[in-house]
Amino acid sequence: MGAHSLIHGDKTVVIADDHAIIRNSLDEALSRPGRVAVKGLHVLAHASNGFEAVAAVKQHKPDLLLLDVAMPLASGAQIVNDIRRWSADTHTVVFTGVETAGLLLGLIEDGVRGLFSKADPIEELLDKLPLILDGSTYVSPRFSKILETQSALASLTPRERQTLNMVVAGKSNREIAQAINVSAKTVDKHRTSMMNKLGVHSVVELIALALREGLLDDGHSVSHK
Numbered sequence: 001m002g003a004h005s006l007i008h009g010d011k012t013v014v015i016a017d018d019h020a021i022i023r024n025s026l027d028e029a030l031s032r033p034g035r036v037a038v039k040g041l042h043v044l045a046h047a048s049n050g051f052e053a054v055a056a057v058k059q060h061k062p063d064l065l066l067l068d069v070a071m072p073l074a075s076g077a078q079i080v081n082d083i084r085r086w087s088a089d090t091h092t093v094v095f096t097g098v099e100t101a102g103l104l105l106g107l108i109e110d111g112v113r114g115l116f117s118k119a120d121p122i123e124e125l126l127d128k129l130p131l132i133l134d135g136s137t138y139v140s141p142r143f144s145k146i147l148e149t150q151s152a153l154a155s156l157t158p159r160e161r162q163t164l165n166m167v168v169a170g171k172s173n174r175e176i177a178q179a180i181n182v183s184a185k186t187v188d189k190h191r192t193s194m195m196n197k198l199g200v201h202s203v204v205e206l207i208a209l210a211l212r213e214g215l216l217d218d219g220h221s222v223s224h225k
Contacts, residue, residue, distance in 0.1 A: 010040040011133060016053035016079075017068040023048070026066055029122050041129075050074020058081050058086040063102060063133060064094045069107070076103070080110045091132055095125070106141050116141045155197050163190040167203065 013030060017023050023046045030041055044060045047053040050073040057065055065083060069076025070196070076094065083092055093114035094107055107115060114132045116125055117140050128138045156164065159180070166176045173184040173191070180187075191203070200206045 013064045014056045015061045016047035018071045054082045061087045084132040115139045
């Protein structure tokens, strides 16, 4: 059991995922005495698609919704917004395998109270439920790192963004300098600044991060010589 204190009193839950094995595993974990730091936790319903999730919350008005955002019939954003409309006091906890910063930021902005990766151990979810049910917001460290990267990207200047695109395209400092009409030394300063902001230590890491996290400008084509 985690460090958080027990929450007493009946709490109700709806579990929404399109995979029965995940729904049943979560149900078993939440219902096992002594495993979760919430006494009197009752799973009221399961849902296998977006429509069922909204209908179950509308009917039961649970304290907690455990939601997979990638389900049939309705998008995660639609479900979260409908839940807020029909049961404003329900605390929505999302678990997902999608790791794009845009989706994660959108979910937080929509009022999701908990954000977990499907790669996280279930003990992390169980440990953080008291915190979430108490009204706080929790984001998995795995997702926090992704959001920090996005924040670092937002801190890049337009010139640094332009330089980043050309670095990934395989351009040399000299070629970049000619393209943006600055000295090669200035390009090197832009590159060093980007690496410091993004927390990488080599051009190879910079390129890998840019490609992995989708940091390139829209419409940019990458070509290597």
